[in-house]
Amino acid sequence: MESKSHALIAGxxxxxxxxxxxxxxxxxxxxxxQRTPYTIATPLKVSGLNIQAAVRYKxxxxxxxxxxDFDTKVPGQLILNLDIVSDTPITQSTYATLGYQGVxxxxxxxxxxxxxxxxxxxxxxxxxxxxxxxxxxxxxxEKHGLAILGQTEELSKRLNTLLDPNNQQSLMNAVNQIGRxxxxxxxxxxxxxxxxxxLPQTLQQARDSALAFKQFxxxxxxxxxxxxxxxxxxxxxxxxxxxxxxxxxxxSTSLQYxxxxxxxxxxxDARGTLRSIHRTSDNFNERPQSLLFGAKPATxxxxxAGFNPSGTNxx
Numbered sequence: 001m002e003s004k005s006h007a008l009i010a011g012x013x014x015x016x017x018x019x020x021x022x023x024x025x026x027x028x029x030x031x032x033x034q035r036t037p038y039t040i041a042t043p044l045k046v047s048g049l050n051i052q053a054a055v056r057y058k059x060x061x062x063x064x065x066x067x068x069d070f071d072t073k074v075p076g077q078l079i080l081n082l083d084i085v086s087d088t089p090i091t092q093s094t095y096a097t098l099g100y101q102g103v104x105x106x107x108x109x110x111x112x113x114x115x116x117x118x119x120x121x122x123x124x125x126x127x128x129x130x131x132x133x134x135x136x137x138x139x140x141x142e143k144h145g146l147a148i149l150g151q152t153e154e155l156s157k158r159l160n161t162l163l164d165p166n167n168q169q170s171l172m173n174a175v176n177q178i179g180r181x182x183x184x185x186x187x188x189x190x191x192x193x194x195x196x197x198x199l200p201q202t203l204q205q206a207r208d209s210a211l212a213f214k215q216f217x218x219x220x221x222x223x224x225x226x227x228x229x230x231x232x233x234x235x236x237x238x239x240x241x242x243x244x245x246x247x248x249x250x251x252s253t254s255l256q257y258x259x260x261x262x263x264x265x266x267x268x269d270a271r272g273t274l275r276s277i278h279r280t281s282d283n284f285n286e287r288p289q290s291l292l293f294g295a296k297p298a299t300x301x302x303x304x305a306g307f308n309p310s311g312t313n314x315x
Contacts, residue, residue: 033085034085034086035063035083035084035085035086036083036084036085036086036088036090036129037066037081037082037083037084037128037129038081038082038083038084038090038121038128038129038130038131039079039080039081039082039124039127039128039129039130039131040078040079040080040082040096040109040130040131040132040133041071041074041077041078041079041080041127041130042077042078042080042132042133043076043077043078044078044133044135044139045139046068046078046080046098046107047107048098048100048105048106048107049065049068049080049098049107049108049109050065050068050106050107051065051066051067051068052064052065052066053065053106053107053108053109054108054109055082055083055084055108055109055111056099056108056109056110056111057084057088057089057111057112058111058112058113059110062084062085062088062111063082063083063084063085063088064082064083065080065081065082065109066081066082066083067079067080067081068080068081069081073126079127080109080133082109082131084111088111089113090111090120090121090129090131091113091117091118091119091120091121092117092118092119092120092121092122093113093114093115093116093117093118094111094112094113094121094131095111095112095113095114095131095132095133095134096109096110096111096112096131096132096133096134097109097110097112097133097134097135097136097137098110098133098136098138098139099136099137100138110136111131
């Protein structure tokens with residue numbers, strides 16, 4: 001009977017200990033941090049992402065993935081449910097990408113924000129607050145890798161075409177042409193040697209020509225200077241041109257005020273003399289005897305002796 005009582009006490013103690021351990025575990029595991037549910041709807045692959053995967057905002061852990069499921073309304077689309085700390089600054093410009101931890105391949109959700117739309121997210125009627133998922137590094141590498149593979153395939157086809165036997169013959173001909181061109185280039189210096197040897201003499205002649213031209217230029221400059229001095233002397237205030245102009249002006253004044261009036265008086269005297277000669281000639285023609293008896297006396301005028309008022313005067 002005593003052994004049964006000990007077993008009962010031990011069983012009650014074990015049950016009480018288990019209950020206390022469960023209550024302690026519930027107390028320790030109680031999470032008092034407020035979280036907000038968000039949703040990601042995407043047709044992209046989410047390889048390596050599991051439930052309870054971390055959600056990071058700019059590298060800081062702010063939540064976890066609570067569910068991954070297919071969208072029953074949109075074929076080919078995945079629905080990711082997230083629980084994120086409520087004070088995380090999620091806006092309309094916040095987007096998600098897949099990140100991978102080291103070499104393990106375990107994926108997590110990386111949130112970032114480009115700041116283009118700082119307003120709060122507007123909840124969708126069916127899916128709630130939606131965060132878009134953009135292609136991550138591996139998706140971009142995969143996409144560009146496919147493009148690179150396509151380009152590599154195209155390059156391989158072109159190389160095969162280039163290495164066709166017909167093209168090989170063309171390439172060999174081109175190589176031979178290049179060889180002949182190189183040989184011609186090698187012979188070119190020997191042909192250029194005479195010209196290069198004559199180059200110093202040509203340069204010296206050019207230098208002498210330049211010196212002669214400089215001397216000619218200096219002489220022309222001196223000649224121009226002398227010509228300018230001559231022109232200045234001729235055109236100066238006491239220059240030959242001004243003196244000649246003054247002499248011509250003085251000669252013109254002398255002709256105008258002295259010589260011409262003297263010549264005019266001389267002409268007048270000559271004219272009077274000619275009139276006198278003309279009258280004498282007329283008298284001689286009328287009375288040749290006047291050469292012996294003298295000129296006919298003038299007719300007496302009024303008051304003079306021999307005046308006849310009737311017009312007949314005594315001779």
